[in-house]
Amino acid sequence: MKLAGGTVSCARNASSYYDAVIVGGGMVGNAMACSLGANKSFTSKNVLLLDAGRSPSLSSFESGAPFNNRVVAISPTSIDTFKKLGVWERISSHRAKKVKRLFVFDSCSTSEIEFERGQQEEVAYIIENDLIVGSLYEKLSEYKNIDVKTEAKVAECSIPNGLENMATIKLENGNVIETSLLIGADGVNSKVRQSSNLDYSTFNYNQHGLVAIVNIETSNGKNETAWQRFTTLGPVALLPLSDTVSGLTWSTSPEEAQRLKQLPPDQFVDELNHALFSQDDQLPYVNQAIFALNRMNPFRSETFGRKAEGTTPPHVITVQDKSRASFPLGFGNAHSYITTRCALIGDSAHRMHPLAGQGVNLGWSDVQILDKVLGDAVREGADIGSVTYLREYDSAAQKHNLPVMVSVDLLNRLYRTDAPAVVAVRSLGLNTFNSLGPVKRFLMNYLSAHR
Amino acid sequence: MLSSRSVLGKFCRLHSTASVSSIDAKEVEKFGDLSAEWSDELGSFHALHSLNRIRVPWIKDNVSQKISPPRLVDVGSGGGLLSIPLARSGFDVTGIDATKQAVEAARRSLQSKPLQIAGISDRLRFEHTSVEDFCQKAHNKSAYDAVVASEIVEHVADLPGFIGSLAELARPGAPLFITTINRTWVSKLAAIWLAENILKIVPAGVHDWEKFITPAELTSHLERAGCRVTAVHGLMFHPVGNHWTWIESTQCNYAVLAVKE
Numbered sequence: 001m002k003l004a005g006g007t008v009s010c011a012r013n014a015s016s017y018y019d020a021v022i023v024g025g026g027m028v029g030n031a032m033a034c035s036l037g038a039n040k041s042f043t044s045k046n047v048l049l050l051d052a053g054r055s056p057s058l059s060s061f062e063s064g065a066p067f068n069n070r071v072v073a074i075s076p077t078s079i080d081t082f083k084k085l086g087v088w089e090r091i092s093s094h095r096a097k098k099v100k101r102l103f104v105f106d107s108c109s110t111s112e113i114e115f116e117r118g119q120q121e122e123v124a125y126i127i128e129n130d131l132i133v134g135s136l137y138e139k140l141s142e143y144k145n146i147d148v149k150t151e152a153k154v155a156e157c158s159i160p161n162g163l164e165n166m167a168t169i170k171l172e173n174g175n176v177i178e179t180s181l182l183i184g185a186d187g188v189n190s191k192v193r194q195s196s197n198l199d200y201s202t203f204n205y206n207q208h209g210l211v212a213i214v215n216i217e218t219s220n221g222k223n224e225t226a227w228q229r230f231t232t233l234g235p236v237a238l239l240p241l242s243d244t245v246s247g248l249t250w251s252t253s254p255e256e257a258q259r260l261k262q263l264p265p266d267q268f269v270d271e272l273n274h275a276l277f278s279q280d281d282q283l284p285y286v287n288q289a290i291f292a293l294n295r296m297n298p299f300r301s302e303t304f305g306r307k308a309e310g311t312t313p314p315h316v317i318t319v320q321d322k323s324r325a326s327f328p329l330g331f332g333n334a335h336s337y338i339t340t341r342c343a344l345i346g347d348s349a350h351r352m353h354p355l356a357g358q359g360v361n362l363g364w365s366d367v368q369i370l371d372k373v374l375g376d377a378v379r380e381g382a383d384i385g386s387v388t389y390l391r392e393y394d395s396a397a398q399k400h401n402l403p404v405m406v407s408v409d410l411l412n413r414l415y416r417t418d419a420p421a422v423v424a425v426r427s428l429g430l431n432t433f434n435s436l437g438p439v440k441r442f443l444m445n446y447l448s449a450h451r
Numbered sequence: 452m453l454s455s456r457s458v459l460g461k462f463c464r465l466h467s468t469a470s471v472s473s474i475d476a477k478e479v480e481k482f483g484d485l486s487a488e489w490s491d492e493l494g495s496f497h498a499l500h501s502l503n504r505i506r507v508p509w510i511k512d513n514v515s516q517k518i519s520p521p522r523l524v525d526v527g528s529g530g531g532l533l534s535i536p537l538a539r540s541g542f543d544v545t546g547i548d549a550t551k552q553a554v555e556a557a558r559r560s561l562q563s564k565p566l567q568i569a570g571i572s573d574r575l576r577f578e579h580t581s582v583e584d585f586c587q588k589a590h591n592k593s594a595y596d597a598v599v600a601s602e603i604v605e606h607v608a609d610l611p612g613f614i615g616s617l618a619e620l621a622r623p624g625a626p627l628f629i630t631t632i633n634r635t636w637v638s639k640l641a642a643i644w645l646a647e648n649i650l651k652i653v654p655a656g657v658h659d660w661e662k663f664i665t666p667a668e669l670t671s672h673l674e675r676a677g678c679r680v681t682a683v684h685g686l687m688f689h690p691v692g693n694h695w696t697w698i699e700s701t702q703c704n705y706a707v708l709a710v711k712e
Contacts, residue, residue, distance in 0.1 A: 017564050017565070017568055019565065044569075162490060162491055162492075163490050163492065164490050164559075164560065164563070166563075166564060166565075178564060180565050340492070376504075379508075379540075380503060380504060380507045380508060380536060380540070381503075381507050381535070381536030381537060381538070381539035381540035382503060382504075382507075382536055382539070383535075383565070386492055386500070387492050387493065388492050388497075388500045388501050388503070388504070388693070389504075391693070395692070
């Protein structure tokens with residue numbers, strides 16, 4: 001059921017009640033709403049989704065239309081989630097680019113790592129954010145237990161100390177909504193988190209993420225590999241969107257990001273190709289050690305040098321008009337994702353470096369965990385705002401998210417230096433890891449088996 | 452809340468000394484003093500809140516859903532922290548308790564908006580009475596499709612009388628659900644010393660080890676009251692994580708399922 005922003009003609013300050021209110025109509029908030037819509041325990045409950053904006057129309061994602069510059073890499077686990085929610089068809093019928101291989105390399109040495117799964121299996125899909133938001137939004141209209149209010153901006157929320165009171169949300173238009181459970185899916189600067197008084201640790205990376213849509217040229221005309229090269233200012237990633245178009249995520253210093261954004265397109269392309277191909281920072285003795293080790297490694301199939309094919313990224317030809325944008329990068333984590341009558345999901349609870357493309361996937365994992373816990377709570381006749389249940393979400397989600405967040409943070413720190421000792425250790429480490437087929441297969445199976 | 456508590460406390464003491472029943476006046480007073488904390492999930496009763504995760508499904512799974520909604524009486528309902536989830540799960544619930552403040556706290560929570568909107572307040576009521584008085588009323592005799600006495604039998608003065616009253620409330624064939632604590636050295640260590648003094652899981656003095664009941668005693672009381680015990684299971688509380696699991700050992704907490712013949 002959809003309620004347009006203006007048509008809810010309640011008297012000022014009129015108060016209404018919902019069992020749960022989700023603040024934030026983004027990729028994670030909409031997925032939460034869809035999950036609860038499909039949750040059998042929630043059929044007799046009423047859930048409200050508050051979207052500060054308006055949902056994007058799916059017609060702008062037909063083939064041929066220009067690509068949107070905000071894209072995400074979706075893990076196989078998240079794809080399963082979308083299939084379960086019944087939105088995968090809708091997303092993939094528009095445009096979702098399958099990535100069969102992930103190739104990570106270093107600007108300071110020849111070390112490399114390659115992730116590949118079976119012929120038909122994907123490592124990830126690259127999809128535009130708004131296509132996901134729009135597809136989930138369309139699906140919501142099928143659920144009678146979900147109301148959506150668009151252009152509904154939250155002025156303030158209050159979260160009670162105990163179950164005897166309700167959580168309340170006051171909208172900018174003066175409407176007041178009461179609820180048993182306030183779900184904050186309102187992003188990095190979450191209003192819900194601020195009202196919850198939950199402790200939050202955060203720091204900035206002094207890096208900006210520059211995004212753009214670029215036209216590329218590959219040797220075989222196929223664009224099925226996601227490329228990431230670590231440079232001393234941050235990683236540069238090319239994520240396939242079609243055979244000739246890729247999404248760029250370039251993490252670099254804030255000043256560099258500003259400068260690159262304003263460069264004339266052809267100069268920007270030159271600098272980007274330089275960042276992808278330059279050999280200036282290579283350390284010869286590290287490379288010699290890698291070469292020697294490769295020759296001795298019994299697990300490595302080709303022992304003479306690197307195979308040329310598939311180890312160089314595509315050349316960037318042009319950058320699409322007005323597709324460049326940048327935003328600051330940071331790390332953040334709420335010490336607890338829950339309090340009585342409140343749960344935080346997605347970026348409102350945790351934020352991380354985009355280099356592994358994990359951020360939103362963690363948000364969808366939150367959705368899965370919270371959906372299950374709330375289903376249990378309803379089946380067991382509990383108050384869904386009860387911390388006895390919400391705590392289970394908190395501990396499961398923290399346990400799932402923190403190792404990923406901390407590893408990615410370390411990875412970013414490890415690669416922002418060109419100090420020879422660090423380069424040597426990381427290169428040999430990465431290279432050894434890449435050559436040990438059995439170990440790598442075990443890790444990949446572990447990661448993708450985490451379904 | 453605090454000022455009204457002492458007034459109610461006096462009233463309660465007067466009342467409980469006046470009534471003739473299995474009620475233990477000291478116990479009633481003890482719970483009167485704790486009444487403000489019933490709904491606090493993190494307070495004195497947190498282990499009872501988390502016990503719901505195991506006892507609500509247990510009760511739900513063992514009551515025939517042919518009658519809709521099944522009528523259930525929760526004896527020793529306290530602040531309603533089991534009665535309310537049972538009502539939400541589809542039962543028609545009457546909660547009775549000898550502690551007036553607890554009943555008042557339970558009635559206050561009935562006013563909450565979610566319960567009103569979902570119509571749960573209509574099939575849930577709380578009475579301040581003893582189980583003996585309650586089962587004397589003609590309309591309550593053999594009237595219930597399920598009888599629950601969870602974490603209460605270790606607080607009563609006259610156990611055979613109490614169990615007899617429970618049995619009178621159940622219609623023939625209806626299940627009785629009892630959870631309590633065994634009288635063993637394990638329970639002295641875990642439920643009294645560890646839980647009250649060291650881990651502070653429950654308020655000090657809330658339990659009296661001498662009043663704990665062994666499964667054999669409980670079984671014989673039930674059998675004399677015309678009930679057949681069909682299952683006895685152990686329960687274990689995990690203080691880290693605040694959750695419960697079913698275990699085989701009945702050395703400490705345990706649950707009994709009986710059926711009125």
